[in-house]
Every structure is written in structure tokens, then in C-alpha cells.
Amino acid sequence: MRTERGWGYVRQRGTAAAPRFQASYMHNGRRVYAALLFSDRRKAHRWLREQRSALEQGLLTSPGAPAPLLGDFWRDEYSQRHLPDLAPRTQDLYSRLWANHLAPRWQHYRLDELTSAEVERWLRGVRDAADGRGGRTAGAHCWRLLRSMLNQAVEWGLLARNTVKVGAAGKEPKRIPRALYTVEQWLQLADAVDLRWHAWVMLAGLLGPRVSETTALRRMDVDLRGGVVHLRRQVQYLPGASEGIEGPLKNGEARSLTMPEPLVRVMAEHLAEFVGPEPEALLWPVVKGLRKGQPVKPAVVAVMLRRAAQDAGLPHIHPHALRAFALTQASLAGVGVADLQQLGGHRSFEAAMRYQHATTAGQRAIADFRTEQMRQARQVVDLEQVRRSREGGPEALAQ
DSSP states (O other): OTTTSSSEEEEEOOHHHEEEEEEEEETTTEEEEEEOBBSSSSHHHHHHHHHHHHHHHHSSSSSOOOOOHHHHHIIIIIIIIIISSHHHHHHHHHHHHHHIIIIHHHTTTTTGOOOHHHHHOOOOOHHSSSHHHHHHHHHHHHHHHHHHHHHHHHHTTSSSOOOOOGGGGGGGOOOOOOOOOOOOHHHHHHSSSSSHHHHHHHHHHHOOOHHHHTTBBGGGEEEEETTTEEEEEEEEEOOOOSSEEEEEEEESSOOEEEOOHHHHHHHHHHHHHSSSSSSOBBSSSSSSSSTTTSSSOOOHHHHHHHHHHHHHHHHOOHHHHHHHHHHHHHHHOOOOOHHHHHHHHSSSSHHTTOOOOOHHHHHHHHHHHHHHHHHHTTOOOOHHHHHHHHHHHHHHHHH
């Protein structure tokens, strides 16, 4: 039957007990059919509306033409038009995922031949091929790349719509929260590290910048008079690379963070003793060897923290855990999610919410607050009286 708006057709197929609906429309004298039959008439009409909108906007240039092979699409379209716009580490990750996982399985499939069931089975295989969290993370990353490719194909008019949906096989495993330092432990760590790294531990524990952002800091980024540190760039290292890649911050926006007074004094001492006089001088450069003067690698920071924690008798701490510590302390101070997002440089509120960890102190504060509410409202209940009233009725309560 013709649609109610007079554009396209929807015909019922299958049986009366299990009907399926076929959608089609005419374009340049040729009938274009949907790649799949729909289980619901409304879904068929929705597909027609999407097709018509895409045609009117010029997004669908060749409707009805066979979708390209996934391998051709990667080589000719995705790797040329979309991949260069991503961050260097994401480019490297996607290239390795394509070569090691997606290409061997899907490069000879057309984009419209992929089904949800097949993709989910494959993702489960990727997950099971590796033990522990790493395998599940690889599966989630593979699905992220495949979904990105299919969505780009839709945007560029090479695929009518992305019909592939997966469940748990495409999700990242739940992160196990790292045990956070107490304020006392953090200060002990700051005292245990070499003097050249004292300011780094203080900065990381107070403002929570990413390691890649701290290693890119230069003298001109620290405003001691205004008490502000400007995060304008980051340095990333690809696996096995000896040279870092300097680029914009993760969310693409520079941010300026206000330093507490103790940090201003620590940064002033660090600039005077360990940083060159030039405005471009790095705050934490490599001090010897072939890479002298270049930004330190994150692995160097991790080793420094591990050794200092061992010397001070503290639990092992990962550099990123100091970021989590700083943002968690900020949330306990009562700042809003928008301020927490600005402090951490997150793209979304959801990312900022990850650092609002539940703590024993926080739970106790909630309990104390609610108790005080009840006291002020004179609603503190005598549980012994309630018990007696239930057992003996009003007479017992009157005793």
C-alpha cells in the first residue's frame, strides 16, 4: 500500500501470524528497496521518512546501489576521511584493531550484510580469546570501531541505516575502583619523592590534571601572580615510539585552573630551582641521555611514584589514581558537577560523575545530616515505645 503521505510503498509479506513489511520507493525511474524486512509497519514508514529526508538533504547520493565491502570502505573512505581527525592514540588503536581483528573477519562483507547476531557472536569470540579484563576491553573497542564505521557510512550516504545492535558483548567491563589515598598518605608521598617531582605530586593531587597534560607544561603556562596554571596542550606517546606527539587537550579545549596558595608556593620554588628561564622551558623535562630536554614519558612518572611509595611504606599508586584522588576530594568539597567537569577537562557530565566515588566519610556525613534533620524536626522515634505499642496496644504505650 502507498504511504499516507504519498511517498513510497509499504507491502506486507510473510504470514498472518508472523507478518513482515517491505518498504520501497521510486528514485530516478528505479525502485529502491529496504535491505531488510521490518517486523512493524511503523518501522517501515520511519525508514521511508529517513530516506526521504536524506535525499532532500543530499546525504544519500546513490540509493539502492550495492553497499561497498567493509575492506574497501576502510581503505578508500574511513581511513582517508575520518581517521585523520581523531587523536593520534585513537588512530593507532583503530588501525591495530582493524588489522588484527576486523579485517580478517569482515573485510569481504558488504556493509549491509552484517547482522547483529553474527557481530555479537564474533565479539564474544574476541572477548573469550583473551583472558581477564583485557579480552573484554578488546571486544568493546572492536565494537566501537565497527559502530563508528557503520555510522559514518550512513552519514556519507553509502548505507541506508545502521541496523547492527549488540548487547553485553560490546560493552566495556565494569571498572574496579582503585583504592584512593587519604590526604595524609598523599602528603607522605609528596615528601617521599625526589625534590624535582615534589611539585608534580602536589599539582596532581590538588588539581588532577592528566599525566599527558602535566608533561607538556611550560614555564609560560604558570601564572604565579594570578595563581593560575594554564593547560593548553598534551603530549602523547604511541606504543613503542620514542618521540611524543604534542597536540590539543583530550576534549579539544584549553582550561585554566586556580591553584591553592600552598601549590603557588611549591610551583614558585620548582620554577626557580628546576626550570630554565625561557618561557618555553618544560617543567619536567628529561634531564640526561639522548632525549635530554624532551617531555618525560608517562612510564617514567609511574616508576617514580612506585619507588617513592615503596620507600615510604605506602600502597602502590598509579599516576591516574592521583587524578582520581584530586577530583574525588573536589567533589567532597561540595562543588557542582559542572565545576568538576571543568576541573577534570571532561567532555561530558557522565565522565565527571565517575570521580564522585562513594567514601566512608561521605556516607557518615549523609547519616549525620539526616540525623540532625530528624532532631530539628522533633521526629526522632523512640523504637522501644514503638515496639511496646505494637505488642500491647495503646494501653502499653500509656504506661
